[in-house]
Amino acid sequence: MKMLIEIMPERAGHLELTNLPACERQTLPGVISQRACLLYGARWMLAAIRDVVHLIHGPVGCAYYSETVRKKNYRVFSTALGEKEIIFGAGQKLEDAIREAISLRPRPSAVLVYTTCAVGLIGEDVEAICKRVSASLGLPVVPVNCPGFGGVSQGNGHDVAAAALLEHFIGRGPAGPPLENRVNILGEFDVQGDLKEIEQLLQRLGLNIICAVSGRATVENMARAHRAGLNIVHCGRTGRRLAQKMEERFGIPWRKVSFFGLAETVAALQAVAAFFNRPGEAAWVEKEAEAARQRALPYLRRLAGRRVALFFGASRMGGAGLQHRVPVLQPGVRLP
Numbered sequence: 451m452k453m454l455i456e457i458m459p460e461r462a463g464h465l466e467l468t469n470l471p472a473c474e475r476q477t478l479p480g481v482i483s484q485r486a487c488l489l490y491g492a493r494w495m496l497a498a499i500r501d502v503v504h505l506i507h508g509p510v511g512c513a514y515y516s517e518t519v520r521k522k523n524y525r526v527f528s529t530a531l532g533e534k535e536i537i538f539g540a541g542q543k544l545e546d547a548i549r550e551a552i553s554l555r556p557r558p559s560a561v562l563v564y565t566t567c568a569v570g571l572i573g574e575d576v577e578a579i580c581k582r583v584s585a586s587l588g589l590p591v592v593p594v595n596c597p598g599f600g601g602v603s604q605g606n607g608h609d610v611a612a613a614a615l616l617e618h619f620i621g622r623g624p625a626g627p628p629l630e631n632r633v634n635i636l637g638e639f640d641v642q643g644d645l646k647e648i649e650q651l652l653q654r655l656g657l658n659i660i661c662a663v664s665g666r667a668t669v670e671n672m673a674r675a676h677r678a679g680l681n682i683v684h685c686g687r688t689g690r691r692l693a694q695k696m697e698e699r700f701g702i703p704w705r706k707v708s709f710f711g712l713a714e715t716v717a718a719l720q721a722v723a724a725f726f727n728r729p730g731e732a733a734w735v736e737k738e739a740e741a742a743r744q745r746a747l748p749y750l751r752r753l754a755g756r757r758v759a760l761f762f763g764a765s766r767m768g769g770a771g772l773q774h775r776v777p778v779l780q781p782g783v784r785l786p
């Protein structure tokens with residue numbers, strides 16, 4: 451990891467890179483780590499699902515920690531476990547909390563119960579409790595088994611969340627042939643409105659989104675997600691496994707693309723157009739790309755030869771790395 455980070459010569463005397471955290475290894479109990487826990491990984495994947503109650507089953511600190519995801523605050527409920535429940539059991543408190551949360555958030559389509567370290571340690575049968583309450587309420591009450599210590603990184607939480615979506619929500623609607631010109635986007639979280647931009651581009655190709663997991667996921671549209679003709683995978687870490695499982699289960703093909711960056715967006719639209727056999731759209735994509743290049747020219751001229759640092763999530767990193775030097779423009783040179 452250290453070798454991948456290049457220090458600008460003028461900064462070299464001002465910082466020291468040592469002891470970068472090891473990846474994919476168990477965190478030692480009691481040692482403060484920069485990595486998020488399994489619960490946070492599950493929240494990363496599920497927080498944006500709008501029509502469900504999100505109940506964090508654990509001490510109130512876990513709820514506080516996991517209510518903000520991608521800089522956005524989501525409403526969560528907590529069982530607020532204390533010493534008494536840790537010693538004498540928290541099952542009744544969980545049942546009561548589910549009912550209370552539903553009364554405070556009327557007409558939810560489901561309840562997601564996230565487990566935490568404390569619940570994992572006392573070994574409570576959360577699944578059985580969820581089943582019982584679900585039967586009595588006539589509403590899916592779904593356990594997301596994500597005690598923080600359960601994995602070596604946040605990424606394992608994504609997998610737990612994806613498994614819960616597949617088991618309880620995706621494709622639960624009536625079977626049927628693929629709906630015409632319909633796609634899903636997996637691993638797309640609508641960070642600061644990017645989903646709307648992607649949707650407009652896809653609509654220009656004549657395609658509509660059934661479900662974006664989880665930037666625009668609801669219980670209802672996830673139930674119809676098995677009728678899509680194509681799964682478009684945006685963030686590979688959170689979407690690829692889901693796409694593979696949906697291909698196995700429902701026969702939906704998938705393509706991994708990126709809509710971040712002009713060259714990536716052009717390649718993504720061309721790949722999707724090719725899949726739906728729309729060769730005529732290639733000319734439109736190229737025309738729009740050229741217009742965007744022209745709009746970017748004044749900025750690229752001002753930035754030419756400078757080094758820029760890009761800070762954003764993994765889905766947008768592509769092969770760009772941590773730093774990128776803006777090319778010095780040459781007359782007649784085509785911009786990427």
Ligand code: SF4
Pocket residue numbers: 487488489490508511512515565566567568596597598599
């Ligand atoms: S689940 Fe565990 S690691 Fe995660 S916030 Fe709660 S106590 Fe901390």
